Amino acid sequence: MTFSIVGYDPKEKEWGIAVQSKFLGVGSVVPFAIAGVGAVATQSYANTTYGPKAMELFGQGLSAEDVIEKLTAEDPDRALRQVGVIDASGRPASFTGEGCYDWAGGKTGEHYAAQGNILVDENTVEAMATTFEKTEGTLANRLLQALLAGQHAGGDSRGQQSAAILVVKEKGGYGGFNDRYIDLRVDDHPTPIEELIRIYDLQQLYFAPSSPDRVEAWTDFREELNKHLEVLGYLDHTKTTEQALRDYHHTENFEMREQKPGFVDLDVYEYMKTQVTRAK
Known part of the structure; x- marks a missing residue:
């Protein structure tokens, strides 16, 4: 009951995930990322070990495709899993187990992986992919606009509840002490994506460098x-x-x-x- 997009900005060296779900506090489950290593969205009976394990495998030099293959091969419940990843070079990969509830599937393109399950139809993933490709600006803005487009195209067939965005960048966190450049969540709201965008605008006002x-x-x-x-x-x-x-x-x-x-x-x-x- 979730749709997400994982993306990379090669110029700013940022990795990020945006996600929406008919699920309480989706931001505590789906996104995982480390600057300079990669990003992961794990969903559909999410296996939260996928994030740390993927980072370890990326550290060994495995590509995005290889990481997904290894993660799912070792998971006896892989048929129920869905996962999208971006590696350190921005290469994407997406996996949807055959046991995920319809509509379920994913799409990858240059520097992004979009995926979703229990969706109205495939238009949600297509809209996320197209919007990410065409939208200009920061990685966070592209991810949020892609998420919003996915919702407008149909979204989760069960409705909306929570949304989140995580973007990591080396020394991008408050005071430059960590890599959590943007880490925002809306845990329970009737229109969580719009609320997430409102909070993101505030985050930029408070913490983005002055022009x-x-x-x-x-x-x-x-x-x-x-x-x-x-x-x-x-x-x-x-x-x-x-x-x-x-x-x-x-x-x-x-x-x-x-x-x-x-x-x-x-x-x-x-x-x-x-x-x-x-x-x-």
């Missing part, structure tokens, strides 16, 4: 900025604008987008203005 063309000197709009900081409770007679803005960044978790003195990220500033509107 140079979206950074400006706030001295050009100091009066307006001061009013917003006052409404939100960050500026009073005891603080300078710079001190209040620093406190805003650190309290609202925008430290990753904090600029040198005298400058502000305009995306953060636009978000600040929406907070002010809600506060009034």
Whole structure:
């Protein structure tokens, strides 16, 4: 009762999985990935040992096809399994056991493997594949748009419940301390993919690097900025604008987008203005 897509970005060296299911907390079961090694989506009576085992096999130099062959050959319940993998070089492979409930199947292409089971029909997998191939932008955006297209094409025949996205990148995690570049889950929601995309947009606002063309000197709009900081409770007679803005960044978790003195990220500033509107 799950459909997923595993993908790779050769330019940014990112590996990722996006998944939706009529299943509580699918993000705790299906996706597994390690930067520089590969990514796995295990589903349909998921065998959660497939993720760690695949990483070990990738480390031995096996290709995506070889890894799936070895994983399933050693599994007595392989007829019930479905799995998609991407290896360190971005080579894909997908497997659907003959015991998976209809409609079940998968498709692979350049740097992706799409698969699903208990689907309305094959259009879900086809839509994921086509959308991933045609969509531009980041790996996360391509995976999410592919997942959304799969849902619009039919999706899980039993409905929707949870969705998740995992993207790994060397030193891509918070503070550069791990590889969990994007790790977001919607565990129980009537429209989990749309909710996942909403949370992803917030994640990008908080943690994506500032775009140079979206950074400006706030001295050009100091009066307006001061009013917003006052409404939100960050500026009073005891603080300078710079001190209040620093406190805003650190309290609202925008430290990753904090600029040198005298400058502000305009995306953060636009978000600040929406907070002010809600506060009034």
